[in-house]
Amino acid sequence: MKIPATLTVNGVPYPVELEPGTSLLAAVRDVVGLTGAKEGCDDSECGACMMLLDGRPVNSCSYLALQAEGSEVTTVEGLADGDQLSPLQTAFLEHGGVQCGFCTPGMLISATALLADCPAPSADEVGIALSGNLCRCTGYAGIVKAVLAVSRGTAD
Amino acid sequence: MSATAQFATASTVEEALAALAAGARPVAGGTDLVVGARQGKAPLPDALVAIHRVSELHAIDGDADALHLGALVTHAEIAAHPDVRARFTALADASAIVGSHATRAQGTIGGNLMNASPAMEAGGPLICLGATVTLRSTGGTRDMTVEELLTGPGATVASNDELLIAVDLPHPAPGTGSAYVRLEYRRQMEIAVVGATAVVTLADGEVSQARVGITALAPTIRRVPAAEEVLTSAPDEASVEAAARAAAAASVPISDLRASERYRRAMAEVIARRAIEIALVRARGGDVPIPASAVGQ
Numbered sequence: 301m302k303i304p305a306t307l308t309v310n311g312v313p314y315p316v317e318l319e320p321g322t323s324l325l326a327a328v329r330d331v332v333g334l335t336g337a338k339e340g341c342d343d344s345e346c347g348a349c350m351m352l353l354d355g356r357p358v359n360s361c362s363y364l365a366l367q368a369e370g371s372e373v374t375t376v377e378g379l380a381d382g383d384q385l386s387p388l389q390t391a392f393l394e395h396g397g398v399q400c401g402f403c404t405p406g407m408l409i410s411a412t413a414l415l416a417d418c419p420a421p422s423a424d425e426v427g428i429a430l431s432g433n434l435c436r437c438t439g440y441a442g443i444v445k446a447v448l449a450v451s452r453g454t455a456d
Numbered sequence: 457m458s459a460t461a462q463f464a465t466a467s468t469v470e471e472a473l474a475a476l477a478a479g480a481r482p483v484a485g486g487t488d489l490v491v492g493a494r495q496g497k498a499p500l501p502d503a504l505v506a507i508h509r510v511s512e513l514h515a516i517d518g519d520a521d522a523l524h525l526g527a528l529v530t531h532a533e534i535a536a537h538p539d540v541r542a543r544f545t546a547l548a549d550a551s552a553i554v555g556s557h558a559t560r561a562q563g564t565i566g567g568n569l570m571n572a573s574p575a576m577e578a579g580g581p582l583i584c585l586g587a588t589v590t591l592r593s594t595g596g597t598r599d600m601t602v603e604e605l606l607t608g609p610g611a612t613v614a615s616n617d618e619l620l621i622a623v624d625l626p627h628p629a630p631g632t633g634s635a636y637v638r639l640e641y642r643r644q645m646e647i648a649v650v651g652a653t654a655v656v657t658l659a660d661g662e663v664s665q666a667r668v669g670i671t672a673l674a675p676t677i678r679r680v681p682a683a684e685e686v687l688t689s690a691p692d693e694a695s696v697e698a699a700a701r702a703a704a705a706a707s708v709p710i711s712d713l714r715a716s717e718r719y720r721r722a723m724a725e726v727i728a729r730r731a732i733e734i735a736l737v738r739a740r741g742g743d744v745p746i747p748a749s750a751v752g753q
Contacts, residue, residue, distance in 0.1 A: 303463055319460070320460040320463035320500075320504060321493075321500050323490070323494075342494055343495055344487065344491045344558075353562070356532070356561035357556075357557055357558035358558055358561065358562050359487075359562075362486055362487065362490045362491045362494055363485075363486050363562065364463075364483065364504075364506070366463055366506070367483070367486065367508055370509070410557070410558070413558075413561075414557070417557075429556075431642070432556025432557065432559070432644060433556075
């Protein structure tokens with residue numbers, strides 16, 4: 301039986317009707333219609349689906365959408381301000397942090413959560429924080445470089 | 457995974473308990489329940505009650521006797537808490553290495569315990585630090601040690617209408633140091649291949665009390681009294697070695713895709729020795745970074 305709920309994604313309230321078992325990822329992609337977050341493993345291993353839930357990272361493939369009612373959900377679409385990319389997004393482009401791009405939405409969300417929690421991480425801390433985000437192109441060096449560039453304030 | 461027909465969100469413990477009494481199962485961070493359903497381990501329950509909005513279960517505070525963790529305290533909150541890091545360091549070691557930062561942001565201590573994995577990181581520290589849990593149902597409340605709670609892989613003494621409300625940790629005696637170390641193939645998104653906990657209290661250079669626990673080495677996480685007895689003789693190299701051997705001897709590991717029984721048994725001694733050594737350094741006031749598992753890598 302579908303249950304009516306309101307999901308607030310990137311500051312916009314979306315009235316939805318969801319089966320209780322629907323994942324947050326499926327709700328945001330298929331019902332809300334924001335397809336930035338990706339389904340990789342569908343098993344909470346790869347981080348491609350990562351979103352922020354009240355500012356904290358969540359693997360949305362393994363989180364029940366109905367539990368997100370009353371919380372602020374942020375996806376990669378919510379990181380830019382209009383056409384103005386976030387400093388992290390700009391740094392990913394400048395430092396070769398994007399290859400095929402499939403992991404990028406989750407990487408950006410994960411790195412955003414890291415920098416909110418720890419504004420000046422070491423390379424090791426960046427690596428640890430992004431361990432839950434797999435890049436099938438193995439482009440980690442550029443990704444870590446991009447995050448460090450923002451944390452040192454050189455990407456603006 | 458859309459088999460669940462009923463879903464409700466509880467805002468108080470009473471609402472949650474009423475839902476459990478009516479047959480619903482609880483979900484908080486979903487990092488075991490929902491992931492397990494997606495992996496095909498077990499379908500989602502027919503009726504779910506989401507307890508993540510029950511504000512009274514989010515507290516992490518303390519009094520003169522104990523540190524109190526509400527069931528919904530997350531691993532991220534535990535690992536960052538100054539009092540946990542200073543006085544219950546083994547628990548900080550454990551919570552700091554659960555899953556990834558997304559797992560730690562959502563995964564709760566209550567869910568972790570009730571999932572009852574013999575490989576859970578937090579179980580050894582909680583048992584060795586003497587933690588108790590409070591279970592509550594519409595019929596009443598009971599307290600027990602974590603050792604008493606856990607009865608087997610995925611099994612606890614709790615009945616289906618009981619909710620884990622809180623975990624309480626008695627303050628360790630002055631001079632206590634603790635550590636949790638796991639054998640891991642990678643530093644994140646991992647679960648203990650083999651784990652060991654040590655809690656030692658030093659008084660006048662002697663070990664006045666010792667607790668040694670083994671993780672992922674038996675059907676439940678358990679203490680090793682033989683190792684504890686050896687350690688309380690003297691904190692020298694020979695007794696540390698003997699305690700580590702006792703931990704390995706008490707192991708009854710399984711073979712699975714992550715390690716063979718033989719390898720686990722061999723590594724039990726190595727990992728137990730590391731945990732004991734780090735606990736001793738910390739008991740003497742030495743600084744060993746959290747998480748202890750990363751030391752020496």
